[in-house]
Structure formats: C-alpha cells, structure tokens
Amino acid sequence: MELIVLWDIDHTLIENAGVSKEIYAAAFSALAGGPPAGPARTEGRTDRLIMRELFMRHGLPEPDWAAVETALARAGEERLEILGRRGTVLPGVRDALKAASAHDGWVSSVLTGNIAANAHVKLSAFHLGSLLDLAVGAYGADAEQRPDLVGVARERARRVRGVRADVPVALVGDTPRDVQAALATGSGIVAVASGVHSPEELAAAGADVVLSDLADTAQVLRILESFAAR
Numbered sequence: 638m639e640l641i642v643l644w645d646i647d648h649t650l651i652e653n654a655g656v657s658k659e660i661y662a663a664a665f666s667a668l669a670g671g672p673p674a675g676p677a678r679t680e681g682r683t684d685r686l687i688m689r690e691l692f693m694r695h696g697l698p699e700p701d702w703a704a705v706e707t708a709l710a711r712a713g714e715e716r717l718e719i720l721g722r723r724g725t726v727l728p729g730v731r732d733a734l735k736a737a738s739a740h741d742g743w744v745s746s747v748l749t750g751n752i753a754a755n756a757h758v759k760l761s762a763f764h765l766g767s768l769l770d771l772a773v774g775a776y777g778a779d780a781e782q783r784p785d786l787v788g789v790a791r792e793r794a795r796r797v798r799g800v801r802a803d804v805p806v807a808l809v810g811d812t813p814r815d816v817q818a819a820l821a822t823g824s825g826i827v828a829v830a831s832g833v834h835s836p837e838e839l840a841a842a843g844a845d846v847v848l849s850d851l852a853d854t855a856q857v858l859r860i861l862e863s864f865a866a867r
Contacts, residue, residue: 639801640865641794642737643748643775643787643824645810646759647679648832649851650730653759654723656716660755663712665691668700680833681814683750683786684709684777706752706778713755721762727831729852734768736854737861744794747774748786748808748818773797783814784821807864809851813842825864827857 647653661677665688673695677687685702688709692699699705737745746769749756753776760766773793775786787806794800807825808815811832819826820843828844829851830836836847851857 638862638865639742639804640740640744640861641773641791641800641804641806642743642745642861643790643806643808644734644745644769645681645808645812645815646747646749646751646756648727648811649809649815649829650727650734650765651759651763652725652727652831653720654725656720656724660709660712660716661687661691663715664688664705664708667708667712668704669695669697679750681750681783681810681812683781683783684752684755685781687750702778706754709752710754713752713758717758717762720759724759724762726763726765728850729854729857731765731768732854733851733857734765736858738768738770740858743861743865744770744773744798744800746770746772746790746794747776748783748790748810749774750777750783752776752778770798783818787818787822787824805864805867807861809857811839813838816842816844819844825861825867827860 658676662673666672677691688705689699775790779789780786808819809827811829816826816828826844828839828847831850839847846860
C-alpha cells in the first residue's frame with residue numbers, strides 16, 4: 638500500500654524553544670532597520686504570511702519576497718547551534734520517522750510553513766534530515782496557504798520519485814491549520830497535541846485522530862496504514 642506522509646516540523650517533530658520567533662524577529666530587524674514591537678504570529682502559517690503580517694502590523698510596506706527569504710535564511714543559519722542546544726526532538730519522533738522511511742511503498746517528507754533553508758536547519762540541528770525525503774517536501778516559499786502545499790508535495794513526489802497521482806496523502810501536524818489543509822485536500826490527518834493547541838481544539842477543527850504525542854510508534858504506523866488502505 639503506497640502513501641505519501643508529510644510531517645510538520647515545529648511542535649510536531651521538534652520543540653524549537655522560541656528560536657523560530659527569534660528568526661522572524663532577526664529577519665524583520667535586518668529589513669526594517671529595527672526590532673519588531675512584538676513576536677511574530679505563527680500557528681501553522683507559512684513564512685510568506687507570517688512575515689507579511691509582521692510588516693503590516695508595523696505599518697510598513699512588505700519588502701520583495703526574495704529579500705525576505707534571504708533574511709530568513711541568514712537568520713536561521715546563524716541560529717543553528719543555539720537551536721541544537723536549546724531545542725529538543727519530541728517524544729517518539731525519531732522512531733516514527735525511521736519506521737515511516739523504511740515502510741515499503743511510502744514516501745515520507747515534510748509539509749512546513751518554514752522556507753526550505755530553515756526547514757533544513759531545524760532538521761539538521763537534531764540529525765533528522767536523513768530520515769526524510771526532503772527533495773519532495775513542500776515549504777513556506779512554495780505557497781501562501783497551507784492547503785496549497787499538499788499539491789506541491791504531491792507533484793514533487795510524482796516528478797522526483799515517480800509516485801502515482803492517486804496515491805493517498807497523510808499529514809501529521811499540531812495545529813488546526815494542519816487539520817484544515819488535510820480536510821481541504823482529501824488527505825488523512827494525524828493531529829498531535831504537542832504544540833500550543835489542545836486535543837479539543839484539534840478535534841473541533843475536524844481531526845478524527847488526535848494523539849498527545851508520537852511516542853507509540855506502532856500506533857502511529859497503524860493509523861498511517863489505515864490512510865494508505867483507503
């Protein structure tokens with residue numbers, strides 16, 4: 638049974654310990670000439686929307702996206718070591734990724750609001766990148782809205798790995814936006830209450846499956862296999 642599994646990164650695979658907010662603040666400061674008045678609002682948004690909202694909140698014109706992406710990438714790279722010291726891999730993640738990557742017929746990658754450069758920084762800080770097929774992932778520069786990233790990943794899996802267009806997709810994420818992206822695209826969803834959203838919030842967003850974490854590898858695999866069998 639074939640399946641494309643797409644994992645969110647922040648608060649699903651890793652706890653970034655506030656480093657993400659520092660990356661956005663540093664990128665904003667580099668472009669605006671001064672620090673933001675408050676932290677960026679994230680909660681599953683793409684980097685394009687996060688940075689746009691930050692500039693709008695300060696009454697500033699949005700810079701060209703190429704400049705924003707460059708500033709984000711530089712800020713992320715500068716924080717690689719501190720992320721590795723302050724952040725953590727969440728329970729069960731390493732085993733779940735190993736099992737998914739080894740599963741016959743599955744493609745396991747990421748669907749994240751982070752730009753590709755910072756997704757790679759966050760994964761490499763905890764040596765998770767080798768457990769994912771990052772060439773077919775979908776990243777925050779690829780689209781503004783999270784549901785559109787599903788199609789990006791599906792097309793990359795088709796083009797790069799020869800995956801058929803009708804292979805099921807399953808998302809694993811910690812925010813209502815992950816749930817909404819799955820529902821909007823007919824994908825399966827494993828909602829994980831390992832971030833700021835409660836199990837009740839994730840269920841209210843439409844998730845049929847809500848886990849407290851990914852610690853039970855066998856359970857995670859059973860759920861994903863049920864999506865592959867649809």
